[in-house]
Amino acid sequence: MRIFGALRMAPWWRGPILLLRRGGVVIALIAAALVATLPAAAATPFLSSSRSATLHHQIAASCPWSLGASVTGTLYGAGDGSDPSDDPAMESANLAATRTEQASAAARSIPLVGPAETTLFTPVQGPTEVADNPVFPINLVARSGAEDHLQVLDGPRGTGAWISDEYANFVHLKVGDPITLYGANKGTSRRLPDGQTEVSFSTERYSTTVPVAAVYRDLRDLPDDPWWCDLESVYDGPQGNAATPVVVFLDQKTFLTVQPRLNMPGKQVITFPLTDPNLNQDQARRTAAAVARFNTLYGAKDSPFDAIQNRVGTPNSGDILLAQFSARADLARRSMLPAVVPVTAAGVLVGLLVVAAAAVFWVQRRRRELTLLSAHGVSAKALALKAVTESLPALVVGTVAGWGAAWGLVRWVGPDPVLSREAAPWAAAGAVASLVAAVLAVAVVAGVTCRSLTDQVRSRHHRVLRAIPYELLVLAAAVPLWRALGGQQVTGDASNGVGTAIHVPGRLLIVPIMVVAGLTVLAARLAVGYLRSRGTRRRPASPAAFLSWRRIGRQAVMTAVLAGATSVPIALAVYGATVTGSVHTTVADEARLRVGSDVVMTLTHRVPIPASLADQATEVLRLDGSQIGGVETDLLGVDPASFARDAYWDSRLDGASLDDLMDPIRSGGGNPRTVVASAQTPSGAQQATWSGDKVLGGTVNIVSTHVLPAQRTGYPAALIPKAALGDDTQYAVVQLWVRGDPAQIQRAAKAANLPVKQILVAEDLYSNSLWEPLTYTFEYLTALSLLTGVVTLVGLLLYLESRTPWHRRSYVMLRRMGLTARSHRRAILGELALPLSAGLVGGIAVAAGLTAALSPNYDLNPDQLPDTVVAVPYLPVGLIAVAVVAVAIGAGGYAQRRIGRANPSEVLRDAI
DSSP states (O other), X not given: OOTGGGGGSHHHHTHHHHHTTOHHHHHHHHHHHHHHHHHHHHHHHHHHHHHHHHHHHHHHHSOGXXXXXXXXXXXXXXXXXXXXXXXXXXXXXXXXXXXHHHHHHHHTTSTTBOSOEEEEEEEEEEEOSOTTOSEEEEEEEEETTGGGGSOEEEOOOSSSEEEEHHHHHHHTOOTTOEEEEEEEEEEEEEEOXXXXXXXXXXXXXXXXXXXXXXXXXXXXXXXXXXXXXXXHXXXXXXXXXXXXXXXXXXXXXXXXXXXXXXTOOEEEEEEEOBSOTTOOHHHHHHHHHHHHHHHHHHHOTTSTTGGGHHHHOEEOOSOOHXXXXXXXXXXHHHHHHHHHHHHHHHHHHHHHHHHHHHHHHHHHHTHHHHHHHHHTTOOHHHHHHHHHHHHHHHHHHHHHHHHHHHHHHHHHHSSOXXXXXXXXXXXXXXXHHHHHHHHHHHHHHHHHHHGGGSSOOOOHHHHHHHHSOTHHHHHHHHHHHHHHHTTOXXXXXXXXXXXXXXXXXXXXXXXXXXXXXXXXXXXXXXXXXXXXXXXXXXXXXXXXXXXXXHHHHHTHHHHXXXXXXXXXXXXXXXXXXXXXXXXXXXXXXXXXXXXXXXXXXEESSOOOOOGGGTTTEEEEEEEEEEEETTEEEEEEEEOHHHHHHHSOOOGGGTSSOHHHHTHHHHTOOTTTEEEEEETTSOOEXXXXXXXXXXXXXXXXXXXXXXXXXXXXXXXXXXXEEGGGGGGGGGGSEEEEEEOSOHHHHHHHHHHTTOOEEEEEEGGGTTTTSTTHHXXXXXXXXXXXXXXXXXXXXXXXXXXXXXXXXXXXXXHHHHHHTTOOHHXXXXXHHHHHHHHHHHHHHHHHHHHHHHHHHHGGGGOSOTTSSSOOOOOOOHXXXXXXXXXXXXXXXXXXXXXXXXXXXXXXXXHHHHHO
16 A cells, blocks of 8 residues: 555545544643744744843843933033134033934934933032132033932022032031032233233133032932943942042033033043843844944045034044944853753754653554554554544644744743844744654554554564663763763853853763653663563562553553653653752852852941841951052951851861851950951961051961951951951941842842942852853753653553553452452553653652762853852752652542543443
């Protein structure tokens, strides 16, 4: 019979309709196709989502004024000779308007940027109360919307100057008072005989007076607001710098009136900010390219703006941040490929194994019909085609469901819901490829299984080939492949401006997958041999146990398939969870050691620790830059008791607890004072200074330890009691080190109205950095682990469907022989419990062995302490074990209820 000619026959074209009678098989095929399709369809959207998350995190962490396009120009003072045109009509207001108009015209071609935002700035002087200094440095700033980002304490009343509360108290000004601003020194010029001009300056300054319109809280006393990020150097100088100019805000009209009167050159920055910070990668590329064209056009010699370049300004054509962010996002995507590809392949393989199992059980379920067709001359290939025609609709439905589930899961729970344009077609291509692979799996497995039903006699050659343990080749290939893949962890080039990214080495995923597959097949082969030779010979005393072992022995292959279908995903899930937890925990502990604790809050001044944080926070007074024994060392003034409780520490770092390391400084006094310092600081008696002056009495006795929390890169740290700082406490940076949940800590700090200047969260240390793609790989590994339950349930459903006719017939006969329903329920439970429990124990054992062998490779940053921290996934393992037990009990009860409702007369009639 021609293979495709069989499609005209009723058993073939009616195949999909016939399959609907077997609801369990339909559901199993749909679920199997879904399991195979989901990882294949999710890989590209996940990579796109991770790339978008990397892009958006960089945008969120950057100054919003630095994105998009911008132009900078100079505002000239009246009559200062710096205006090359000497055009009196080109006053500051007209010049600013011209620049804005021309820049806006050039920026219209840039997508996703907003209208022009202008910032005006000039340094001047104001009144002071210091006798030796007649004037005080002031930065005049004008920016639209500034009043919405200032905390007003008094006013506003009319137009005029907005001054900070600290400056208002310093010079005794209030709303309504006049403030005199001073500009450049006045000068006179005369023409020399040789035709040159000589300018002489006097001590008299240009000045003007404006009223105080409002008093606002000094920006240095408030947490940093991203809206002021580009002016941070203007309002906040270096720590401890008393000469930092104060900021006086003016509206733009007043600024453009005051600035020429003071004859001070000013700066105008025209910014076209990004309107959508959640743009996708395609939009980021187009916008970055348009900004590059804008910069090129604006600065070109033959551009229409060149004639008035000095008036219109110059573009800020340095490195375009958005282009850098886009390149960095692409790098993050590339760095995840070594991990995503094998994980995806493993997920697809697990799904195809379930599809293959469905094909085997389909043959078992339709055995009588297939035997009848083979008796009429139908070949195994034609029967395989029948399997395909029957299963194709279910496989298509499962594929579509898998594609939809993959798309939805990535959008809802992925790193970022924004996906690039190529994600959808590539996801569809992955789904189609998985469908083709599933159809081929059904055809091949069903065809091979049906050969036993036809007149085709297997040759001795085929039997020999089947007896060869090919899985040993897979296990043997794992060792050279491990060496060949190497331990490469870095993607990118540190010298190209984009940087590098850390990824999980491919061998940590590819080789374990090979080991899991090889050991599972080998164990299944050995189990089949044992069950066939010894399983049927066992003579348990209990009728239920006897019946279970007889059934298991007679169906050794299906029992081994069910155990393997349980073991493979559990082994991959437990191993994946262990790698995920271990790498993440190691990186998190390294971050906590660098930061000092879970959260470090820098305060503007010392305040009592609020009651809500009293049991989890310690105050640290940080004095960076001291010299101990000629080595620059950061002093940390601490309370030994609370510091040992709340700072991060791992006893493996120095072989002792942090509480024990505090013993030398607990006594407080002593001459010389004892200081605990990290190893780079010389031990013994050493000279101690800060800013050239003696500190800690001038001489300290150093007790060395290997490392301490919160060390700056390349600089040692030293622990001392807070009281030892004495008068130098006023120069120290005040910090609160807090352990616990960062979100809860930040809520408590806000509720307590702490004067927080900056918050550093350990878990954010490696976000928006070379480690960020690593965190996305964790999420993908975790998502694959969720397939475990689906695969096990599908395999169990297939097993029950294939065994239902035999169970029904045997149960009717056994009831006649006196077997109770309770005993038969225990027999079914034993029949299911053995492969499920074997798969559970085997999967966990393989994962544990892999972890023990490979755990030294989990530390992807070996230069940073601490070393690998193995995080045993107790909760996932416990949940998987509970799920397996619950599934076994539930499936046993379900099967017994189905079998118990069988009509004896119908069963006996079907058997005859």
